Amino acid sequence: MKIKRYKVVVWILIGAMVLFFLLAVWYKSRYSMDVVEPYAMYSQTFDKKLLIATQGSAFKDSLVRNVVRYYKNDSVFIKIIDVSELQGIVPAEFNATLILHTWEYGSAPEDVVAFVEKNRDHLEKVVVFATSGEGNNSIEGVDGLAGASIIKDMFLYKDWILLKLDSLLPREKSQAPQYR
Secondary structure (H helix, E strand, O other): OHHHHHHHHHHHHHHHHHHHHHHHHHHHHHHOOEOOOOEEEOOOOOOEEEEEEEOEOHHHHHHHHHHHHHOOOOOEEEEEEEHHHHHHOOHHHOOEEEEEEEOEOOEOOHHHHHHHHHOHHHHHHEEEEEEOOOOOOOOOOOOEEEEOOOHHHHHHHHHHHHHHHHHHOOOOOOOOOOOO
C-alpha cells in the first residue's frame, strides 16, 4: 500500500515538472524578444558616436527609430546591435551607449548584466531603459529608467532618453531640441 502511494506521488511530481517545463517553453516562445540585425547609420568618421544595443520588439523598434530620426540632421554615427553582442563592445569607442532591454525571469539579460559589471567605470556614458510587465525593474546601481512596453507611453520614454543622450552628445547651438 505504501509503495503504491509512493508511485502516485512520484508520478504527480513528474507530471508537475513536465507541466512546468512546457509552460516555461511556451512563455519563452511567446514573450521572448527578437534578435536585432546589426546595422549602422551615417558616417563612422563623425566625432560623435552613439551605440544602441536593443532587443527586437515593436516598442523597442519604435524607440530606436525615434532616436535615429532625432539625430538624423546631426553629425552622429549610430550603430545598432542586439544586446547579445554587448560583450564585444568597448564603451570608450562611443560617446554614448543606449541599452534597451526587457526584464525576463526576474532579471536583466545576462549579456546586459555582464556588460554593466565589466564597464562600471564607463557607466556615466550609458543610458539604460528596461521594460517589464510592471515597469519598475532596473539594474541596481545603474542610472536608468524602467517602464512597461506600452506604445502610447513611448513618447514619454523617448523624451527622457533623448534628454539623457543630449547631455552626452551635445547638439550645435543652432539646433533647437526636437523631442517630438
